[in-house]
Amino acid sequence: MRNARLIAPLVVLLTLAVLVPTAGALSLATVTTTVRNPTVLTFRPGNVNPVVAQRNGLIVAVVKGKTRTLADLTDRVGQSGAERGLLGLAYSPGYAENGLVFVAYTDAVGDTQVVRFRCGRNHHFLKGSATTILSIRQPYANHNGGRLAFGPDGFLYIGMGDGGSGGDPGNRAQNSFTLLGKLLRIDVNAGAPYAIPSTNPFADGTAGDPTVWAMGLRNPHFSFDSRTGSLWLVDSSQASNQEVDWVPNPPPALPNFGWSAFDGTATYKPQPTPGTLIAPVTTYGKAFGCAPVAGNVYRGKTIRKLRSTYVFGDACSGRVFSLLRKDAKLVDTGLRVPKLAAIGQDGNGELWLIGQQGRLSMLTP
Numbered sequence: 103m104r105n106a107r108l109i110a111p112l113v114v115l116l117t118l119a120v121l122v123p124t125a126g127a128l129s130l131a132t133v134t135t136t137v138r139n140p141t142v143l144t145f146r147p148g149n150v151n152p153v154v155a156q157r158n159g160l161i162v163a164v165v166k167g168k169t170r171t172l173a174d175l176t177d178r179v180g181q182s183g184a185e186r187g188l189l190g191l192a193y194s195p196g197y198a199e200n201g202l203v204f205v206a207y208t209d210a211v212g213d214t215q216v217v218r219f220r221c222g223r224n225h226h227f228l229k230g231s232a233t234t235i236l237s238i239r240q241p242y243a244n245h246n247g248g249r250l251a252f253g254p255d256g257f258l259y260i261g262m263g264d265g266g267s268g269g270d271p272g273n274r275a276q277n278s279f280t281l282l283g284k285l286l287r288i289d290v291n292a293g294a295p296y297a298i299p300s301t302n303p304f305a306d307g308t309a310g311d312p313t314v315w316a317m318g319l320r321n322p323h324f325s326f327d328s329r330t331g332s333l334w335l336v337d338s339s340q341a342s343n344q345e346v347d348w349v350p351n352p353p354p355a356l357p358n359f360g361w362s363a364f365d366g367t368a369t370y371k372p373q374p375t376p377g378t379l380i381a382p383v384t385t386y387g388k389a390f391g392c393a394p395v396a397g398n399v400y401r402g403k404t405i406r407k408l409r410s411t412y413v414f415g416d417a418c419s420g421r422v423f424s425l426l427r428k429d430a431k432l433v434d435t436g437l438r439v440p441k442l443a444a445i446g447q448d449g450n451g452e453l454w455l456i457g458q459q460g461r462l463s464m465l466t467p
Contacts, residue, residue, distance in 0.1 A: 173229075216260060278310030357377060391420075393417040
């Protein structure tokens with residue numbers, strides 16, 4: 103166990119945001135403006151058409167500028183609260199062979215459900231194939247988390263918020279026996295409906311819940327670098343200390359992102375932080391925005407100056423930033439996406455962005 107209070111001054115010294123001038127002209131090539139209230143932007147393995155999840159439970163593919171419904175889950179999804187709804191969508195890495203896709207949403211009473219579907223002709227979800235993987239009780243209507251992604255190890259990672267209200271009143275994020283405020287990791291290719299990877303920190307269940315892989319989170323959004331397998335994560339602040347985090351591949355034992363012992367780089371509720379404390383790569387305040395939106399490490403070929411940089415944005419300001427981990431300097435790309443909702447990456451490493459009004463665009467030179 104590491105004492106978070108002892109290392110706090112070092113964290114602050116290393117991670118204060120520095121904004122450098124715009125990286126030069128970039129553009130957004132708009133494909134459609136018809137999607138409403140998007141929450142996830144992703145791609146099926148081996149397919150060039152963007153797939154967008156809408157908060158109300160609709161999942162659509164965008165083909166030649168037009169939307170095609172892949173699934174209507176509106177009868178399952180509850181939206182009573184600004185942060186509830188269909189929040190996660192991830193296709194199995196073996197989708198071409200197994201046709202499996204996973205979603206996370208809040209149900210009619212506000213609890214999180216992680217459900218597996220099988221797809222049929224034209225990639226439509228077969229509603230009769232629905233299998234519930236996890237059900238997680240939510241005490242409040244905010245900080246529901248719900249982001250899904252497959253890691254380089256082939257396991258499914260599930261991002262869970264701290265359960266909401268404000269200030270993590272139940273201290274759930276630092277409680278290893280609750281699933282809230284955590285990154286969970288499960289093996290959906292084994293077990294019924296899943297198995298616990300043997301390398302999970304609490305795999306035997308004696309010191310924490312077996313599904314927990316990382317802890318100390320408020321309401322995380324995350325992605326994996328398609329080349330290195332490292333994890334990039336953004337977490338919203340209680341006050342004004344939005345953070346960007348990075349975890350190498352292979353990771354340290356039990357990554358702990360610090361909440362609510364820390365809020366970004368600021369001490370919040372001093373307490374022990376089990377595992378390996380992850381210091382933010384950088385943090386930023388109200389001058390830059392108030393709600394970070396996870397992006398991806400650019401691995402495309404069309405924008406040379408962005409190669410190997412992490413590109414992410416902010417929902418409040420609509421600003422889009424790039425960041426190199428080695429110097430931790432935020433670069434203003436000059437782009438603005440009003441009410442930025444999601445960033446996705448296609449199979450060629452190119453990046454796509456979508457705002458709440460439904461304008462879907464590809465990032466271009």
